[in-house]
Amino acid sequence: MRIGTAKTSYLADEALFDTAVQRRWMVALLAALVLFPLFAGPYWLYLGCLVAINVASATGLNILTGFTGLVSLGQAAFMGVGAYTVAWLEINLGTPFLLNLIIGGCSASLIGMVVGAPSLRVKGLYLAIATIAASVILHFLFANWTAVTGGASGLTMPPATFFGTPLDQPGKLYWVIMPITVLMVLGAANLFRTRVGRAFIAVRDRDISAEVLGIPLLRTKLTSFALSSFYAGVAGGMWAYFFRVITPESFPLVMSIFFLAAIIVGGMGTILGGILGATFMTMVPEALKLIVGGLSPWLPDAVALLSPVRTIVFGALIVGFLIFEPRGLAEAWRRLRRFFHLWPFKT
Amino acid sequence: MDWLFLTEVSLAGIGAGGLYALTGLAFVLIYKATRVVNLAIGEILMVGAYVFFGFSAGLALPFWLAAPGTLLVSGLLGAGIERTLIRPMLGENPISIFMLTIGLGSILVGLVELVWGANPLRLPEFMPTQPLFLGEAYVSPKVATAFAVASLVVTAFLILFRFWRGGVALRATASDQAAAYSMGIDVPKVFSLSWVIACMTAGAAGMLVGAIGGISPTMGVFGLSVLVVVIVGGLDSVLGALIAGLAIGLLEALAGAFLGGEYKTLTTFSLLVLVLMVRPHGLFGTHEIERL
Amino acid sequence: MAIDVDPSRLLPELPLPSGPPALAVDGLMLFFGGLRVLNGVSFEAREGSVTSIIGPNGAGKTSLFNTVSGFYKPAAGAIRFRGASIDALRAPARAQLGLARTFQNISLFHGMTVLDNIKLGRHAHMKSGVLDALWYRGRARREEMELRREIEEKIIDFLEIDHIRKAPVSALSYGLRKRVELARALAMRPKVLLLDEPVAGMNREETEDMARFILDVKEEWGVTVLMVEHDMGMVMDISDHVVVLNFGQVIASGKPREVAANPEVIAAYLGSGNVEDLRARVRQGAQAKRGAV
Numbered sequence: 001m002r003i004g005t006a007k008t009s010y011l012a013d014e015a016l017f018d019t020a021v022q023r024r025w026m027v028a029l030l031a032a033l034v035l036f037p038l039f040a041g042p043y044w045l046y047l048g049c050l051v052a053i054n055v056a057s058a059t060g061l062n063i064l065t066g067f068t069g070l071v072s073l074g075q076a077a078f079m080g081v082g083a084y085t086v087a088w089l090e091i092n093l094g095t096p097f098l099l100n101l102i103i104g105g106c107s108a109s110l111i112g113m114v115v116g117a118p119s120l121r122v123k124g125l126y127l128a129i130a131t132i133a134a135s136v137i138l139h140f141l142f143a144n145w146t147a148v149t150g151g152a153s154g155l156t157m158p159p160a161t162f163f164g165t166p167l168d169q170p171g172k173l174y175w176v177i178m179p180i181t182v183l184m185v186l187g188a189a190n191l192f193r194t195r196v197g198r199a200f201i202a203v204r205d206r207d208i209s210a211e212v213l214g215i216p217l218l219r220t221k222l223t224s225f226a227l228s229s230f231y232a233g234v235a236g237g238m239w240a241y242f243f244r245v246i247t248p249e250s251f252p253l254v255m256s257i258f259f260l261a262a263i264i265v266g267g268m269g270t271i272l273g274g275i276l277g278a279t280f281m282t283m284v285p286e287a288l289k290l291i292v293g294g295l296s297p298w299l300p301d302a303v304a305l306l307s308p309v310r311t312i313v314f315g316a317l318i319v320g321f322l323i324f325e326p327r328g329l330a331e332a333w334r335r336l337r338r339f340f341h342l343w344p345f346k347t
Numbered sequence: 348m349d350w351l352f353l354t355e356v357s358l359a360g361i362g363a364g365g366l367y368a369l370t371g372l373a374f375v376l377i378y379k380a381t382r383v384v385n386l387a388i389g390e391i392l393m394v395g396a397y398v399f400f401g402f403s404a405g406l407a408l409p410f411w412l413a414a415p416g417t418l419l420v421s422g423l424l425g426a427g428i429e430r431t432l433i434r435p436m437l438g439e440n441p442i443s444i445f446m447l448t449i450g451l452g453s454i455l456v457g458l459v460e461l462v463w464g465a466n467p468l469r470l471p472e473f474m475p476t477q478p479l480f481l482g483e484a485y486v487s488p489k490v491a492t493a494f495a496v497a498s499l500v501v502t503a504f505l506i507l508f509r510f511w512r513g514g515v516a517l518r519a520t521a522s523d524q525a526a527a528y529s530m531g532i533d534v535p536k537v538f539s540l541s542w543v544i545a546c547m548t549a550g551a552a553g554m555l556v557g558a559i560g561g562i563s564p565t566m567g568v569f570g571l572s573v574l575v576v577v578i579v580g581g582l583d584s585v586l587g588a589l590i591a592g593l594a595i596g597l598l599e600a601l602a603g604a605f606l607g608g609e610y611k612t613l614t615t616f617s618l619l620v621l622v623l624m625v626r627p628h629g630l631f632g633t634h635e636i637e638r639l
Numbered sequence: 640m641a642i643d644v645d646p647s648r649l650l651p652e653l654p655l656p657s658g659p660p661a662l663a664v665d666g667l668m669l670f671f672g673g674l675r676v677l678n679g680v681s682f683e684a685r686e687g688s689v690t691s692i693i694g695p696n697g698a699g700k701t702s703l704f705n706t707v708s709g710f711y712k713p714a715a716g717a718i719r720f721r722g723a724s725i726d727a728l729r730a731p732a733r734a735q736l737g738l739a740r741t742f743q744n745i746s747l748f749h750g751m752t753v754l755d756n757i758k759l760g761r762h763a764h765m766k767s768g769v770l771d772a773l774w775y776r777g778r779a780r781r782e783e784m785e786l787r788r789e790i791e792e793k794i795i796d797f798l799e800i801d802h803i804r805k806a807p808v809s810a811l812s813y814g815l816r817k818r819v820e821l822a823r824a825l826a827m828r829p830k831v832l833l834l835d836e837p838v839a840g841m842n843r844e845e846t847e848d849m850a851r852f853i854l855d856v857k858e859e860w861g862v863t864v865l866m867v868e869h870d871m872g873m874v875m876d877i878s879d880h881v882v883v884l885n886f887g888q889v890i891a892s893g894k895p896r897e898v899a900a901n902p903e904v905i906a907a908y909l910g911s912g913n914v915e916d917l918r919a920r921v922r923q924g925a926q927a928k929r930g931a932v
Contacts, residue, residue: 010784010787010788010791011780011784013787014783014784014787071442071445118623118624118627121624121627122623122624122627123627124441124442125384125441125442125445125582126578126582126623126627126628126629128442128445129574129578129619129623130619130620130623132571132574132616133616133617133619133620133623134620136612136613136616137613137616137617137620140609140610140612140613143609144609187773187774188773190772190773190774190775190779191769191772191773193772193775193779193783194767194771194772194775194779194782194783195758195761195762195765195767195772195779195782195783196767196768196769196772197772198751198755198758198759198762199759199762201748201750201751201755202748202759202762204750205748205749205750205751206746206748208710209742209746211709211710211729211730211731212708212709212710212730212734212740213734213759213760213762213763213823213827214730214731214734214735214760214762214763214764214827215731215759215762215763216729216731217731223769226769227769257449257453260446260449261446261449261450264443264446269750305461307460307465308456308457308458308460308461308465309457309461310457311453311454311456311457311460312453312454312457312458312461313457314450314453314457315449315450315451315452315453315454315455315456315457316450316454317450318446318447318449318450318453319432319447319450319451319454322436322439322443322444322446322447322450323432323435323436323447326439326443
């Protein structure tokens with residue numbers, strides 16, 4: 001039963017986590033994130049980092065697609081821009097990794113604005129396909145601008161260093177990647193408590209009448225593109241530090257589809273959706289791997305089935321969520337919470 | 348400038364363009380009737396090619412049985428997709444349906460891989476192989492046959508669309524669903540019909556594409572070029588799909604021959620961006636007026 | 640017994656405010672293809688008045704609003720806002736100057752709560768940028784809190800919608816939605832408020848509430864109101880000035896009572912009562928059509 005939620009100030013009423021229970025859950029979650037490396041083995045740390053990187057990027061895409069209503073299939077390519085920028089800086093200048101990540105985010109953000117520039121005229125599906133074009137063109141650049149990107153063989157970079165300590169293990173990188181992701185997600189949540197976020201939603205819901213209310217369309221759309229690709233760029237930079245080998249094939253179109261799928265499965269237009277979706281979609285292939293591994297004593301060629309089954313499950317998740325739970329895991333979560341708000345008086 | 352080479356490349360390009368036009372037509376048909384942007388068209392084409400492989404190589408059926416069988420299975424696939432996946436999404440936002448077809452594409456790729464494996468395969472030969480010359484220029488007999496078949500199907504298509512009762516119903520539905528419904532046209536049936544015909548067309552295209560270049564689960568990327576075709580031509584324009592199909596085929600061949608293979612997609616997608624900048628609804632697409 | 644009344648105390652003539660009119664439209668022309676939607680429309684809305692625009696359906700009233708708020712670009716004519724030309728400004732810039740509006744078929748944002756919808760109106764007057772927003776503490780929070788307080792105290796209280804502030808718009812009744820839309824327009828710090836059919840589809844009680852709100856907005860907030868409305872009762876009751884539009888042209892304007900008595904207005908609304916007139920009009924129309932073909 002949810003009680004004691006009366007507020008005495010507008011500030012309390014507009015807080016991100018507005019009930020004591022919610023705040024306690026948040027503290028518990030943060031504690032779990034801090035304690036996680038102490039208990040987890042290398043495989044789980046590796047997964048933890050991967051999930052965090054994907055959450056950061058998916059949250060960025062959610063800002064653009066879920067909140068502003070501009071469908072993009074370029075998120076992976078924007079990550080690529082960030083990754084290549086970071087790798088180039090690390091290899092050629094050796095600047096501190098935090099600075100590199102920020103510069104990586106900014107360069108992705110610039111490219112994102114260029115891609116978003118036609119969004120005033122080109123709309124809906126046509127825009128989605130224009131972003132496919134952008135990722136094809138960026139892929140060409142990654143593969144052929146050999147002087148900077150290393151061409152088809154790509155770039156291999158040294159690990160990030162923190163006061164002389166190389167961050168070359170997932171266990172060490174976790175302390176960089178997780179806090180940055182938490183900050184980025186909190187930032188996104190803050191955004192939608194303010195005028196900037198409201199303008200995004202207004203553009204999504206009623207493109208034209210937003211303008212009559214004093215919201216400049218082009219500037220709002222470009223801001224959304226810039227912010228979303230900044231998130232992608234930083235995520236891509238973290239990806240670069242994590243894998244340390246970047247090739248043109250590291251950021252394929254399928255990866256953009258993966259992020260779009262993640263926010264669909266998680267729930268478009270909710271911050272929680274980006275987190276849940278990216279986590280879920282990253283974990284599913286791992287779970288399948290486990291299942292296949294468990295089956296292999298009985299099913300000798302189970303490992304050969306892994307790849308097609310993964311492809312099928314990926315597609316089926318998109319289709320299934322769109323048909324049966326179009327507002328995603330976040331909505332399921334909300335239903336669960338509502339149930340406990342009234343429990344045990346109404347079931 | 349080697350004119351003979353240019354001519355040969357152009358002819359090959361136009362030949363390939365015929366297949367783009369054919370698949371583009373399937374795409375436009377679905378879009379016009381149901382307003383669904385079907386990104387799985389490349390994968391449906393791939394399934395068609397594999398089904399033909401299964402009939403002709405797996406069951407060793409003769410061509411005159413395997414080909415109609417493939418069309419039948421493709422048509423059934425179309426009906427099944429429409430009934431189970433697209434119909435429940437009626438009235439949803441177009442972006443969701445667009446994503447649904449991406450998911451569908453992924454499922455189809457996985458299924459094909461599960462059944463036939465991930466390695467590329469060759470279709471049994473069913474096309475003439477003696478070399479063909481137009482004047483002095485050599486034309487691959489397979490490409491020429493494919494182009495001829497594609498032209499035939501497209502022509503049949505246009506005639507059907509124009510004169511057959513079902514075609515008229517289809518056009519009526521395309522221009523105004525509600526009005527067509529109230530005129531007694533069975534709109535859900537038209538939806539099914541458009542998917543069936545489109546998937547059969549894509550299946551036929553799959554047989555042709557597979558006969559020329561072999562088949563593999565990744566041949567669905569053919570759909571990406573088709574996507575360029577229909578966007579450049581305009582999503583709802585049959586004429587646009589035909590013209591853009593030939594043009595993109597030609598452009599790809601020229602870019603491949605004179606710039607290098609890696610420039611093919613770059614060139615066509617750059618053209619796509621250029622067209623969208625100038626005409627946001629494609630060259631022949633209709634622009635819908637926005638109202639407050 | 641004769642009652643001696645000082646006539647000046649019976650009907651107090653409101654002093655006409657001096658200075659330029661709040662909104663002046665001059666010779667506005669608008670075409671949709673070959674269709675002449677607005678054909679040289681001119682009128683003025685005095686500062687602090689309620690000006691109503693009436694006319695039969697298709698007269699061009701909503702198109703006039705769309706042109707004034709900057710959504711349509713007129714082929715000719717000028718619009719002046721408090722004396723300054725706004726022809727070159729796009730819609731968001733006009734909104735920022737204080738030109739607020741509501742829509743005929745309500746244009747609220749369904750994905751947001753009532754409160755967020757209202758807050759949205761203030762967008763152009765707030766300053767926090769993306770970085771402020773991401774960080775929230777500091778400028779963004781200060782601005783948001785100020786806005787919240789002002790909305791609560793001035794708008795939500797005034798329009799009596801405090802019970803629904805957290806409700807999603809999609810859950811509201813038609814009348815309440817209209818009220819929320821007015822609230823959002825008020826959050827825009829309007830100097831001139833364009834109301835497109837504020838009471839269409841409302842019952843008597845809701846209409847009276849809305850009329851009261853409009854009068855209060857005019858008197859307490861000092862906002863100039865420009866209104867399109869079909870409810871003649873309300874138009875006659877609360878307007879200071881009425882402009883009649885027919886086929887994209889102003890056919891009459893003046894005080895409500897003068898306009899109501901104008902034979903041309905009556906003809907446009909009710910017909911002249913003469914069957915021959917109707918026949919002539921139909922014939923004329925048919926001829927014009929034949930001429931066009």
